[in-house]
Each structure stands twice: as structure tokens, then as C-alpha cells.
Amino acid sequence: xxxxxxxxxxxxxxxxxxxxxxxxxxxxxxxxGGAGPTTVRLLGSQSHLNCSTFRxxxxxxxxxLRLLAKVPFSRxxxxxxxPCPAETECPxxxxxxxxxxxxxxxxxxxxxxxxxxxxxxxxxxRFVRVQAFxxxxxxxxxxxxxxxxxxxxxxxxxxxxxKAATRALQAVTNAGAWLRYCHELAPxxxxxxxxxxxxxxxxxxxxxxxxxxxxPGLSSVAAGYFRSLAAEVGARAEDHLPQxxxxxxxxxxxxxxxxxxxxxxxxxxxxxxxxxxxxxxxDLARFRLALHCPNGWRAARSSxxxxxxxxxxxxxxxxxxxxxxAALALFDIQAALDRWASWMHAFRQADGVKRSLKQWRxxxxxxxxRAYIDERRNQRLATRSRQPMARRMxxxxxxx
Numbered sequence: 001x002x003x004x005x006x007x008x009x010x011x012x013x014x015x016x017x018x019x020x021x022x023x024x025x026x027x028x029x030x031x032x033g034g035a036g037p038t039t040v041r042l043l044g045s046q047s048h049l050n051c052s053t054f055r056x057x058x059x060x061x062x063x064x065l066r067l068l069a070k071v072p073f074s075r076x077x078x079x080x081x082x083p084c085p086a087e088t089e090c091p092x093x094x095x096x097x098x099x100x101x102x103x104x105x106x107x108x109x110x111x112x113x114x115x116x117x118x119x120x121x122x123x124x125x126r127f128v129r130v131q132a133f134x135x136x137x138x139x140x141x142x143x144x145x146x147x148x149x150x151x152x153x154x155x156x157x158x159x160x161x162x163k164a165a166t167r168a169l170q171a172v173t174n175a176g177a178w179l180r181y182c183h184e185l186a187p188x189x190x191x192x193x194x195x196x197x198x199x200x201x202x203x204x205x206x207x208x209x210x211x212x213x214x215x216p217g218l219s220s221v222a223a224g225y226f227r228s229l230a231a232e233v234g235a236r237a238e239d240h241l242p243q244x245x246x247x248x249x250x251x252x253x254x255x256x257x258x259x260x261x262x263x264x265x266x267x268x269x270x271x272x273x274x275x276x277x278x279x280x281x282x283d284l285a286r287f288r289l290a291l292h293c294p295n296g297w298r299a300a301r302s303s304x305x306x307x308x309x310x311x312x313x314x315x316x317x318x319x320x321x322x323x324x325x326a327a328l329a330l331f332d333i334q335a336a337l338d339r340w341a342s343w344m345h346a347f348r349q350a351d352g353v354k355r356s357l358k359q360w361r362x363x364x365x366x367x368x369x370r371a372y373i374d375e376r377r378n379q380r381l382a383t384r385s386r387q388p389m390a391r392r393m394x395x396x397x398x399x400x
Contacts, residue, residue, distance in 0.1 A: 028058045042054060070139065120181070171262075174266060178269055198238070202237050205237075232377060248280040252273075285335040333377075
């Protein structure tokens with residue numbers, strides 16, 4: 001995993017780093033596959049929105065291994081014992097997970113995925129090898145992946161085309177195939193169903209609309225726009241969604257930034273805790289929005305390239321079968337509203353200089369996301385029977 005390095009100890013307490021070092025010193029022979037004198041070195045660390053990551057190198061006379069330690073919910077002062085932030089009025093697709101449990105859930109999920117994809121033995125798919133969960137430190141320890149993230153590969157492909165574009169599209173196609181296989185996996189013990197009916201989907205749209213059309217905020221979009229959107233999405237949901245939605249083992253943050261892409265187009269996916277069985281279109285819609293709007297508030301430069309990547313994703317997931325365009329368009333709108341609400345919430349919570357910056361980005365995001373939503377609203381969506389899709393994917397749809 002490529003990181004922007006900071007000086008050691010810059011983002012975490014000395015006690016946390018000391019704990020990680022002590023564990024690695026003790027278990028280094030096991031990780032290297034043999035005994036003998038070993039050295040442990042901290043290469044760097046980085047603070048993210050919801051975690052800190054630490055790059056380590058374990059070395060002996062015969063071999064070496066680079067490991068990544070991930071500690072959820074980092075803060076700038078290095079405190080990892082803070083409680084989970086309280087839920088606010090901002091609507092979310094799914095509740096936050098307590099940081100005391102997040103690393104353990106991710107460990108269990110990544111071990112399961114590694115087992116399943118190793119057994120599958122498909123050259124399109126690889127996996128992130130996890131080494132340990134450290135409960136005292138709330139840390140997840142895994143092998144470092146040297147391949148670049150897919151969002152980086154896509155950025156290069158947009159600029160260079162040629163072989164870079166071929167590799168990127170192949171990786172996107174394989175990411176879609178990976179997701180299809182993940183959705184078909186049996187749920188874990190901690191997995192729970194979410195948003196499993198058409199009524200719940202319509203309710204989620206209404207919550208986003210209520211939040212975005214309520215002051216305070218500097219939205220340039222009139223409340224009437226959101227009300228008409230909610231009515232239109234509700235009517236289309238009645239026409240194009242079954243009463244019980246097809247659920248799959250959801251990734252819940254399926255974006256190019258959480259996919260590693262090999263030089264041959266193979267993919268490895270990480271950063272999932274297997275918490276939910278959710279509608280299969282939800283992960284697809286989140287990925288498609290990330291292709292269209294990579295940084296969250298500005299559209300990608302090449303719309304033709306973006307559309308090609310979105311089609312590659314669907315081809316990987318559905319093959320030659322119908323992708324259910326009408327249903328997917330509804331979840332595209334939901335994903336855009338979720339992103340819009342997060343930007344609005346960030347603006348409302350900011351103050352001072354940060355508020356001015358958030359206001360500017362909010363306006364940029366509003367323009368991009370409204371255009372994205374309107375494009376889906378204006379599609380000529382022919383009414384399609386839900387039965388053919390149900391016959392092709394009976395394990396997801398169940399009885400209609």
C-alpha cells in the first residue's frame with residue numbers, strides 16, 4: 001500500500017508504537033517462516049480520516065517482510081481510545097461501527113475472503129493476507145501490498161491511454177467479477193440484513209431529501225427540486241424494484257481506492273468488515289459514482305472514459321446478462337444523495353476558514369451531483385420485467 005509518509009510518532013502515541021514493536025519482535029520469526037536474529041523497523045505512518053496506518057519492515061539474515069498495521073479511528077494527538085462519534089442528524093446508508101470492534105470485524109472478514117478466493121484459485125483475483133488481530137492495541141496487522149490502488153491506475157489511464165487504459169479497464173472488469181463473487185458468499189456470524197425491501201429504499205431516499213431541503217445550509221438547489229425527486233424516485237421504485245430487494249454480502253465502501261490492481265489486471269480488495277447484507281446495486285452504484293466523481297466534488301475530465309469504465313464494471317458483474325438499468329439508476333441516485341448529504345453535513349459542522357472552504361466545495365459538489373442525478377432521471381428507462389433477472393440470480397432474489 002503506497003502511503004505519504006510522515007515522521008514516526010507523528011500520528012500516534014509512543015505507547016501504541018511500542019506495543020506494535022514489541023509484538024513484531026516477539027512474532028517476527030513466525031512471520032518470516034524461520035528462527036534467527038531479526039530486526040524490526042518502523043518505515044513510516046499516516047493519519048487517515050478513520051484510522052492510522054504504520055508501515056513496518058521485519059528482517060532476518062535470510063528474508064524480509066513488510067507489514068502494515070491499521071488502527072481504527074486515529075486522532076491527531078494519537079489517542080485511539082476515543083469512543084465512537086455519536087450519530088448526528090446526517091442520514092447515512094449504514095451506522096458507524098464502534099472502533100473497539102472494527103479491527104476485529106475487518107480481521108475476521110479479510111480472513112474469510114482470503115480463504116474463499118484462495119480456494120477459488122482464479123487468476124483474476126488475489127487477496128490481502130492478514131497476519132494477526134491485536135486486541136489490546138485494537139490493531140489489524142497485514143502484509144503490505146506493493147501494487148497500486150485502482151484509483152491511481154485509473155488516473156494514469158485517463159492521461160496516458162494505450163496499455164495503461166487496457167490495464168485499467170481489465171482491472172475494473174475484474175473488480176466487478178470480484179464483487180459478484182463476494183455478494184454470493186454466505187453471511188458471517190456478525191453480518192446483518194439492511195435495506196431489504198422496496199419500502200425501506202423509498203424511506204432512505206426521503207431521509208436524504210428531508211435533510212438536504214432543510215436549513216441551515218447554502219444549497220443552491222430549491223427544496224422543490226428535492227420533493228419532485230423523491231416523488232419520481234418513489235414512483236420508479238414501484239415500477240422497477242421488487243418488493244424484496246436482492247441482497248448480497250456487501251463490501252459497503254466499494255470504490256477504486258479500496259482495490260489494488262496488478263500489472264495483469266488482477267485485483268485484491270480490502271477495507272471491508274462484512275457487516276451487512278445489502279442490496280446488490282448499492283456497491284455497484286457507489287463504485288460508479290466514484291468513477292464519475294473521483295475526489296467527491298469534481299467530475300472526471302473524460303466523460304467517455306468514465307462511461308467506458310462504468311460499462312466495464314457492469315460487464316464484470318453481470319457478464320452478458322441484463323444489468324437491470326432501471327433499478328441501478330435508482331441506486332445511482334441514492335449514492336449521489338448520500339455523497340451530497342455528507343458534503344452538506346461537513347459544511348454545517350465547520351466554522352471559520354474551514355467553513356468557507358467547505359462552502360466552496362459544497363457548491364462544486366452540488367453542481368456535479370445534480371447533473372449526475374438528472375442524467376439518471378432523464379434516461380429513457382423502458383419498463384422491464386423483474387422475472388428474467390430473478391431467474392438468472394435466484395440465490396439473491398429468492399421468491400418474488
